[in-house]
Amino acid sequence: MPTARDRSQGADRVATVQHATLRWLREQIATGAFEAGAKLRQEVLAREFGVSVPPVREALQTLEAEGQVVYAPRRGYFVATLSAAELTEAYRIRDLLESEAIARAVPLLDPTDIERMRAAITDMAAAHEREDLGALTEANRRFHFTLFDAAGMPRMAELIRVLWESTDRYRSRYFADERHRDRVDAEHQTIMDAVAAGRAGEAVQLLREHREHALEALRAALPDDGTGG
Missing domain, CATH: 1.10.10.10 (Winged helix-like DNA-binding domain superfamily/Winged helix DNA-binding domain)
Incomplete structure (x- = not known):
């Protein structure tokens, strides 16, 4: 038994x-x-x-x-298939949740969090060089979620995770373009500077622009259902 x-x-x-x-x-x-x-x-x-x-x-x-x-x-x-309008909606919801999480997280980050974000940037650069999109996507997620998780609001972080999971394949498509990878690297460096200096408002704005650049590129590659957004 x-x-x-x-x-x-x-x-x-x-x-x-x-x-x-x-x-x-x-x-x-x-x-x-x-x-x-x-x-x-x-x-x-x-x-x-x-x-x-x-x-x-x-x-x-x-x-x-x-x-x-x-x-x-x-x-x-x-x-699942997302239209441009559906992807836009997901990004708009992310903006609301992530902006709140970032504003709360920046003052709470400790040296370990900062080092983890810097390491993620380094890992993304290495993955970029060898064109390993899987590793690039994982390191990108680590960079962002170190910040989101530091807000100390696990339910909000989980909602953000669900939105990320639902659009991961589109994020991989974005990373497939070398120009986009270069842009992400430059934007992450700027975001890192603001976060490390404790400038929460600036970090929120930089991450908003970061999302908008990705959304703009992805919408052009997706079917539009005519609802706009």
Whole structure:
């Protein structure tokens, strides 16, 4: 008969598999391996990643809640497609949340936070040189979320995370252009200067401009549903 310890270890293994499956699917979508509108067959995904179907199903349900995939009854799961207007809306909501988080975070940053942000900039530069978009995206996320998490408002940070997850594949598209990578590097350096000096208002404005530059470039590459925004 399984002991409490056995049951606990079994639960930990299940959780680890589910987490790894979710992370893998997120990466596949973010890097464009699964294009917008592509059907996601659970059995095929399970075979590709070497897991059973249940953790794939759990991961797809999580991604559906985040807006990264959509479920159609009797048809299955598909990678979500965003229009320019929908992407604009996501960025507008991000502006509201991130501006509040940044204003609160800057006065609270400690030397470890500052060093983590500087290290992220260095890692992004290295990833840029070797054209590793996966590593670039991860370092970019680390730069920004070090700031968001420092605000001490975990629920707000989680809402921001959900918005980031839903638009990750578009962010990867932005980073695919070397000119955009150069711009991001320059903007991050300027943001870093303001943050390190404790200039919260300036940091909020610089990050707003940073988002707008990305949004402007991405909207040109997305279908417009005619609603504007």
